[in-house]
Amino acid sequence: MWKDSETKTDFLDFDYLKQTIIDIVNNEKLSPSSIGIYGSWGSGKSSLMHMCFDALSKDKDTLCIKFNGWLFEGYEDAKTALIGSILDTITSERTITAKAKNLLLNLYKNTDKLKLASMGIKYGIDFLVTGGIGTIADVTLKSILSNIKSKAEDVQEEDIKKILDTEFQSKELRKNIKTFQDDFSNLLKETKVNKLIVFIDELDRCNPDTILASLEAIRLFLFTENTSFIVGADERHVTYSVKHKYNEIEGNQIDIGKEYLEKMIQYPIRIPQLSQREVEFYILCLMFENELSNDDFNKFLNFIEISKKSNFFDFELTFEDLKKELPNIAEDSKETILLSKQLSSVLSVGLNGNPRHCKRFLNSLSMREDMGKYRNIELNRKITAKLMLLEYFKTDLFKKLFKVQSGSKGKPVELALMEENNWDKVKDFKLWKDDKWVTDWINIEPSLSNIDLRPYFYFSRESLSNQMNLSKVRLSPIAQQALIDLLSGADSQRKSALKNVESINDSEAIIILDRISDRLLTDTELDTKILHSLLEWGASKELLYTGTISYLKEIPGSKINFSVFPRIKTFMNKTKKISDIKEITDRWIEENSKLKTAVEKIFKGVN
Numbered sequence: 001m002w003k004d005s006e007t008k009t010d011f012l013d014f015d016y017l018k019q020t021i022i023d024i025v026n027n028e029k030l031s032p033s034s035i036g037i038y039g040s041w042g043s044g045k046s047s048l049m050h051m052c053f054d055a056l057s058k059d060k061d062t063l064c065i066k067f068n069g070w071l072f073e074g075y076e077d078a079k080t081a082l083i084g085s086i087l088d089t090i091t092s093e094r095t096i097t098a099k100a101k102n103l104l105l106n107l108y109k110n111t112d113k114l115k116l117a118s119m120g121i122k123y124g125i126d127f128l129v130t131g132g133i134g135t136i137a138d139v140t141l142k143s144i145l146s147n148i149k150s151k152a153e154d155v156q157e158e159d160i161k162k163i164l165d166t167e168f169q170s171k172e173l174r175k176n177i178k179t180f181q182d183d184f185s186n187l188l189k190e191t192k193v194n195k196l197i198v199f200i201d202e203l204d205r206c207n208p209d210t211i212l213a214s215l216e217a218i219r220l221f222l223f224t225e226n227t228s229f230i231v232g233a234d235e236r237h238v239t240y241s242v243k244h245k246y247n248e249i250e251g252n253q254i255d256i257g258k259e260y261l262e263k264m265i266q267y268p269i270r271i272p273q274l275s276q277r278e279v280e281f282y283i284l285c286l287m288f289e290n291e292l293s294n295d296d297f298n299k300f301l302n303f304i305e306i307s308k309k310s311n312f313f314d315f316e317l318t319f320e321d322l323k324k325e326l327p328n329i330a331e332d333s334k335e336t337i338l339l340s341k342q343l344s345s346v347l348s349v350g351l352n353g354n355p356r357h358c359k360r361f362l363n364s365l366s367m368r369e370d371m372g373k374y375r376n377i378e379l380n381r382k383i384t385a386k387l388m389l390l391e392y393f394k395t396d397l398f399k400k401l402f403k404v405q406s407g408s409k410g411k412p413v414e415l416a417l418m419e420e421n422n423w424d425k426v427k428d429f430k431l432w433k434d435d436k437w438v439t440d441w442i443n444i445e446p447s448l449s450n451i452d453l454r455p456y457f458y459f460s461r462e463s464l465s466n467q468m469n470l471s472k473v474r475l476s477p478i479a480q481q482a483l484i485d486l487l488s489g490a491d492s493q494r495k496s497a498l499k500n501v502e503s504i505n506d507s508e509a510i511i512i513l514d515r516i517s518d519r520l521l522t523d524t525e526l527d528t529k530i531l532h533s534l535l536e537w538g539a540s541k542e543l544l545y546t547g548t549i550s551y552l553k554e555i556p557g558s559k560i561n562f563s564v565f566p567r568i569k570t571f572m573n574k575t576k577k578i579s580d581i582k583e584i585t586d587r588w589i590e591e592n593s594k595l596k597t598a599v600e601k602i603f604k605g606v607n
Contacts, residue, residue, distance in 0.1 A: 001366045002286055002359050006046035008054045011285040012355060013278065013308075014044065017269055018051050024267050025056060025197055025228045032227040034218060034264060038235045039271030040503065041204065041476035042356025045232035048271065049199050052230065061194035065089045069214045070202040078206070078213035083111050083220065086198060094191035103187040110180045177220065185224045196227045203233040204477060208241035215264050235261060235268070236503070237477060274353030277316060280344035282355060284317065286362055287336050296329050339382055342444060343389075350393050350506040350543075357505065364388065371459045379455060382446055387456050389441060392507045393543065395514055396550040397432055402460075404428050405453045416449035418442055431580065435546050479508040483515055486537055489529030494536060501540045513537060513544050517551040526559040535567045539574040549580045557591030562598050569602035578606060 010018075021037070024030055039045045057064040065086055072081040087107055096104070188196060198221075203211055215238075218229045239257025274282065281304075288297055303325050308315050319337050323330035343361070351357040365385055372379040390398045404412045414426050419442055423433045432438040475483065482500055485493035501509070516534045520527065538548025548571070572581045585599045 001363050002290070004356070004359060004363070006050040008047070008050045010047075010051060011282050012044050012047070012274065014048050014051060014271075017048055017271070018055065021048075021052050021230065021269060022055060025195070025230075028226070030267075031225050032222050034222060034229045034231065034266050036235065036261075036265035036268045037230060037232045037271065038268055039232075040234055040352070040354065041478070042354045043271045043273075044355050045271060046201055047355075049201055049230060049232050053197075053199055056195075056197055059195070061192065062197060063090065063093060063193045063195070064197045064199065066199050066201065068202045069200065069210055070205045072210075078210040079217040080111050082198075082200070082214055082217040084108075086196075086221075087111070090187065090191055090193065094193065097190060100187060100190040103183050103190065106183050107180060107187065110176050110183070113176055180220060181223050184221065188224065188226070194226060196221075196224075198227075198229045200229060200231045203231060204237040208244045211238055211241040218264065231265065234477070274348065274355065276344050276348035276353075279348040279353050279358060280340050281317065283343055283347075283358060283362065284337065284340040286359065287340065288333065291333065291336060292329065296326075299326060300329060335381070339385060342382065343385060346389050346393070346441075346444075350389075352505040354505060357507065361388065361392065368456075368459045372455065377455050379459070380446075380451075383448065383451060384456060386441070386444055386446070386448065387453070387460070389444070391460060393510060394432075394435075394438060394441070394547070395510050396547040397429070397438060400429065400550075401453075402457050405457065410452035410454035411450065412453075419447055419449050431546055431549060437543055438546075475508055475511060476504075479504045479512060483512045486512065486516055486533040487519055487530065489527065489533065494533055497533075498536060498540055501537075506541065506543050509537075509541055509544060510547065513547050513551075517554075521551070521554055526555065526561065528561050528564050531555075531564050532567050535564075535571045539571045542575075545575045545577060548575075549577055549584070552581075552584050557588030557595060560588055560592065560595060562595070565598045565602050572602065572606075578603075 017037075021035055024033055024035055037045050037048055053064050053066065056062055067082055067085050069078050069082065072078060087104060091104060094100075198218075200214060200218075203214060206214070211233075215231075218231075221227050221229070238261055242257040242260040285301075288300055292300065300322075303322075304317070307317075307321075317337070319330060319334055322333070322337070347353075347358050347361060351361070365381070365388060368384050368388075369379055369381065387398075390401070401412065401415070404414065412428075414428050417423070417425050418429060423430070426433065478500055482497040482504060485497035488494075504512070513534070516530060516537060520530045520534055523530075534548060534551060538544045538551075552568075568581065568585075572578055582603065585595075585602075589596050589599055
């Protein structure tokens with residue numbers, strides 16, 4: 001198995017991105033600088049930052065600092081936590097002279113003042129420490145306490161008195177900020193820090209207030225020469241946080257989120273989605289890392305590096321090439337190479353080339369194999385992988401196959417018919433006859449028709465039980481928000497979720513569909529708003545069409561409300577699944593004759 005965290009070993013061809021970042025940091029003409037490493041959740045932002053940190057920290061005159069705002073969230077103000085972490089690292093990593101000690105005392109004191117000022121913002125007092133905008137005037141302590149108590153009952157009068165102390169008037173705050181910046185610049189000189197580089201990671205896991213507080217803290221340092229901030233985040237979450245904070249700003253022509261981010265981050269570096277070939281190489285590297293000795297693995301990486309330099313765009317690793325250069329490795333690794341090709345063709349599309357999702361797929365595959373060994377059952381890796389692809393991307397068919405194989409001693413007769421493309425005789429699986437994803441999956445080696453599938457389904461019971469919650473499936477932040485929006489039932493939130501559908505990979509889209517159906521089918525009364533979410537989300541990707549129909553089949557006609565039929569017609573027109581919808585609605589009429597007129601309307605004019 002593989003650790004689900006960042007790595008400094010480059011399996012993703014990030015060398016050109018890493019060098020670009022290093023060049024910006026080392027260019028004195030661009031200092032001070034702020035660099036954004038942008039990418040979706042799991043795209044490799046943390047790994048790229050780790051590689052840069054490792055390379056830049058080798059210079060003894062450079063001080064690199066890591067800061068994870070998510071770890072402090074809920075415990076400490078993000079702005080002062082970042083400032084404090086920088087000062088703490090300088091204190092622990094550098095020789096502190098008497099002058100440096102005095103500078104640090106002043107800086108810590110100013111940090112405490114900023115923290116109290118931040119409390120003022122939190123409790124609703126008009127303080128904006130970054131620009132001195134807003135002052136307290138013509139107010140009494142009693143009126144302030146009365147106003148704040150209504151917002152936060154745990155606020156103590158002593159805290160408010162500190163906030164209202166004269167040294168927190170806006171003029172004094174501006175002076176403190178200027179003093180802070182001067183003291184910090186002098187501290188770097190005194191401690192012989194020629195370059196300070198602060199890496200801020202996991203920002204997109206934080207709430208909007210924490211994201212903004214962290215970015216505002218950066219502004220304090222962007223006037224200090226030889227200081228760089230490298231921020232890893234999904235820029236969509238940052239822009240959303242800005243819009244969330246300043247949603248009352250007038251003017252439809254202004255994208256406040258984008259404008260704010262462009263001012264804060266001077267040099268954006270965007271991580272591209274991996275191609276099929278890159279996913280194949282990434283999977284192969286991960287598997288070889290576990291299977292080969294350190295010496296052989298390093299030989300393999302060296303061979304790849306040399307090969308790519310000579311023919312980067314057309315380079316493709318084949319068994320023949322590997323056998324020619326590294327025969328000892330190739331002979332034992334043929335199945336691994338074939339498996340990497342088998343998986344990459346599906347995962348590169350279904351998981352949007354996301355490295356973290358690919359690694360988690362491989363970890364699940366490895367766990368299944370280990371479970372089998374504990375039971376003295378040897379699972380064929382290629383068969384396990386093929387069934388897992390179905391589990392990830394066609395949950396409805398996976399569950400149907402489980403039911404059918406359990407009643408036929410692990411060898412469904414219709415599976416052979418499907419592999420022979422003899423669909424006319426297929427009954428249990430006829431819904432998937434025209435599903436291109438399914439037909440492509442059937443053609444993936446190996447054939448399953450003569451395989452006893454019972455052991456493979458035995459070790460996937462958690463997935464089949466449908467009891468997985470969000471914490472287990474670990475949806476990306478944008479997918480989690482889409483699910484929340486869809487389950488809210490509100491039209492505006494549903495529209496918001498549908499806008500982001502292209503940013504959500506196929507596997508997560510299927511999980512979202514499953515969760516909507518769980519909610520829909522477990523409620524005593526049918527929630528028409530949730531059914532609307534199921535239909536609209538189900539029509540958003542071709543991969544979801546048959547799954548949506550499968551769930552519609554489980555709804556009894558007695559629960560159906562007349563108001564859902566316009567949405568069902570829209571779904572039918574979009575998906576072209578006329579015969580499948582007709583089969584479902586015919587059954588609904590049998591169970592509830594009152595629906596007949598409404599059903600006839602949706603098929604009026606349909607051939």
